[in-house]
């Protein structure tokens with residue numbers, strides 16, 4: 290099944306055909322070896338999209354903060370398709386080029402989609418704790434401003450299926466690491482009194498950083514699905530699976 294935020298009855302109409310995006314559950318296993326899933330993904334996208342010209346672009350996600358930019362010189366024939374596993378090591382990709390389906394694979398981390406409605410820029414970013422900790426959001430912002438001359442007020446952000454604050458148990462050294470970076474980060478951790486367990490609100494921290502770095506709060510939307518609780522999604526923490534769900538965005 291494919292999810293998008295219009296299911297949430299939000300006041301955001303991106304369904305004019307200018308952009309195609311979505312979050313797919315475990316009906317597609319998008320781990321890198323699965324070539325069939327790449328072909329099937331194209332069947333899921335809406336009819337408004339010109340499918341015969343669509344290419345799938347993926348990065349080799351390494352829990353870092355590097356983001357690839359596909360600029361106007363990028364040749365679509367070089368786009369990673371479902372046969373090309375020679376991927377750039379990065380955790381995000383941005384482009385203004387049409388017909389390139391930017392894909393992010395996750396199974397607990399947060400898939401974050403960006404769309405500048407005015408400059409028509411799309412981005413897909415893999416945000417795990419390491420990426421957020423090493424400021425991948427600052428890199429995303431810099432790319433939007435420097436490479437695409439975006440006004441951050443025009444940028445819509447959608448966060449997809451990911452582990453929620455009630456399910457993400459961490460250890461104290463993890464808390465200390467984030468506090469050492471910024472002591473205000475403590476508010477994204479909660480200790481239960483009953484079992485003395487510590488939980489981390491990665492999405493809360495991410496949203497806070499997005500806002501802190503200049504993205505408008507009212508432009509940040511959340512699919513609001515916890516992949517750890519909802520068995521329609523894969524979760525590495527739930528059962529150590531190698532399988533991954535895919536989130537995607539493309540400019541038409």
Ligand SMILES: [Zn+2]
Nearest residue numbers: 453456515518
């Ligand atoms: Zn949860």
